[in-house]
Amino acid sequence: MAFKVTILIITTTFLSFISSTCSQQITIVDSTDCSNRWIHIRNIPPRYNLDLLTNCSEYPLFDNYCPYLANHGLGQKTHNRSHSWYRTDPFLLELIFHRRVLEYPCLTPDPDTADAIYLPYYAGIDALRYLYGPDVNVSVDHGADLFDFLQIDEPRIWDRNMGHDHFLVMARPAWDFSQPVDSDPPTWGTSFLELPEFFNVTALVPEARAWPWQEHAVPYPTSFHPSNLAFFDSWIQRVKRSRRNTLMVFAGGGGVAATPNIRRSIRNECESNSSSDIVVINRGYSRVCEIVDCSNGICEHDPVRFMRPMLGASFCMQPPGDTPTRRSTFDGILAGCIPVFFEEQSAKAQYGWHLPEDEYGEFAVFIPKEDVVFKGLSIVDVLMGIPRGQVRRMREKVIDLIPRVMYRKHGSSMGLRTKKDAFDIAIKGTLQKIKSRIDRLLDQ
Template sequence: MASTSTVTTLTIFFFVCFIELTVSQQISTVDSECTGRWIHIRTLPSRFNLDLLSTCNHYPLTDDLCPYLANHGLGPKTHTRTRSWYRTDPLLLELIFHRRILEYPCLTPDPNLASAVYLPYYAGIDSLRYLYGSDVNSSADHGSDLLSFLTQDSPEIWSRRSGHDHFLVMARPAWDFSQPLTVDPPIWGTSFLERPEFFNLTALTLESRFWPWQEQAVPYPTSFHPHSLPFLESWIRRVRRSRRTSLMLFAGGGGTSSTPNIRRSIRLECTNVTETEPETSSEKIKTCDFVDCSNGICEHDPIRFMRPMLQSSFCLQPPGDTPTRKATFDGIIAGCIPVFFEDQTAKMQYGWHLPEEEFSEFSVTITKEDVVFRGVRIADVLMSIPKEEVARMRERVIEMMPRVMYRRHGASMGLMNKKDAVDIAIDGVLQKISSRG
């Protein structure tokens, strides 16, 4: 169980921050820069958020989340002296986002002034009790309690636009919340997003489906959370000067079965390559590097994969159980050019943070069918790209870095002026809501 002191400290901090920030916003509600950008944070009973943190190790078949509650969801530091690197669990994005939005400059305590209403509901954590609780077939009930509260406590806030102006963060793929209400027992997941009452709200998920317009994918949190602009600039300089001694890298698991699939093809190509390929007449590089992340050993240990990513020109990003993967964003943080094998992996997912029209400028796409069934060698495709083009693509990846990172809460003003993943997500939400009229 999470320590009582940890949860109590978080509760007190969130309460004090919210009171201080909302009072300050009451003073500045005439600020023209906030016109059309006001956000109201709906006050929810603690059972919908902070109380859920006390059951962070109660559920089977999922990691103990308790150690990663530190630093308001960023997790413990990777080492004592760092101020930018943490052992972050992506499933705590709801907590990270909640803490960060308290610093948003256009908060208002008056929902009537707000263009959007944020629900600080930790849907991903709460979903676990519907999957693994005393009644394991209660997945269809996920969302019932929240809906009852929204329609009974100040119901005019919810009913004025039938939820169209509400949004929340769900720190799991949308597939985990989209079991049909009629499936009993569920194969996996809950039915939160299948409830008609929630069809109008905007859900920020780690991976979206492609047809529901209310879902929008946001980047998986990486372990990099700088607190100041100098720390970010220092990291960017390190990325730029890093010697890329490997052509390509695959950091992941899977691909061990005999069934043809893209991960198997990648493993075979990487493990069977022993030669080196010349980059210049005086320097050679390794064709492929492989970091085995099977059984989740890399999830909270960025040291395992970050150095190899810094030393590789291209990072292979095949789909796994779902089309997207956290390693896509780890690679971008390392300045490693992503190589995709299907559009659903990222191109059709993260339009706010990785603009689809710019995809070819910072990534490479090789159709997985060509690799698995037509004998296309990934290394041959990548080696055919001119060095000047590789350098240009890497620079574009570096430019994308701030867009996909989640800076640390309480960051310096200089860094706050550079939009990160949270800022871009909020901009997208406001535009999405305003477009509905």
């Protein structure tokens, strides 16, 4: 009952904020600043977003996410005196993004003048009833009701560009929305991204598939959400001052089964008494590797468990798990820890807006997992072969990327807003993607 009361308060407060924001007259000091940047928020019933939050504890096979709804999806602070760190659940990206859109400076109440239409549908949260709840056998219907509504309510908004100017955020990997419509028997996931009705809509997801052009990956939200420039600069200085006494760290679970895989190889190399220990120590490290056991999700809402080890390491292992990408990639970047990838789909083929693909060699290491698992390539040997000066330059580049992968707190100070964060970059990329697509349609 306590959870229900809390969620009701959160939902009512957020709904009130949305209503007041949308009813205000948007004023821009210099309208030219918003050229090609106008966004209209599509008005949809709360059953497609805020009402879904009231079911936060009703899926027994999925974690209860009620405790993480506070602060508009950032979660509770890690401790009372914390200024920038929260117990953020990555599956609440839709809520976080919605709140940030409401303070976007180029909102317009007129859809006809908008360059893009934001659809504030909490697709990932709504998917829970199909993935874990009572509608698991009808997951092919996910999104059908929403499309019907869009066709009935002001259909001209959709018809103007047949949905090509619409975008939404889906806080789960795209694979979770990719069940074939005609799958028999049903496989994992819903069919939202397979519905022809939504083929034209741009979907921002934490992990995209390689081929669909309508999907684009954006960073998983971490636990770091500063509200002003002083808090941000304080963290950057801590990252720069941190002593990197460990060569490499792996924060995660898995790798304990007998089946050969990259996580098992990492664990074996970390746990063995390598003959390279002496060489590593001579390079200024006190140890080769540290493993932070994050099995069973124990690290997910407790950043202290992994941020301290990451601050003390030069390299952070980012092996694929059930899917190629990891939230840990962005945790490590926040700590100034150079990411080591074993699949290109883990980041290089995903986050082109936020992690420039042509600069990967400047801030990341790539080691093919097949070479490690089946050919015996030593990760330690590869990392030790990187000259010290190059490691230093790579770390500096990683630190430069920090603002690009964090989601600053809503309502943050003007000073911090000069640092374009993950949200800002995602919006810019989305507007460019939509403009390019519509321009091509007009040329046909």
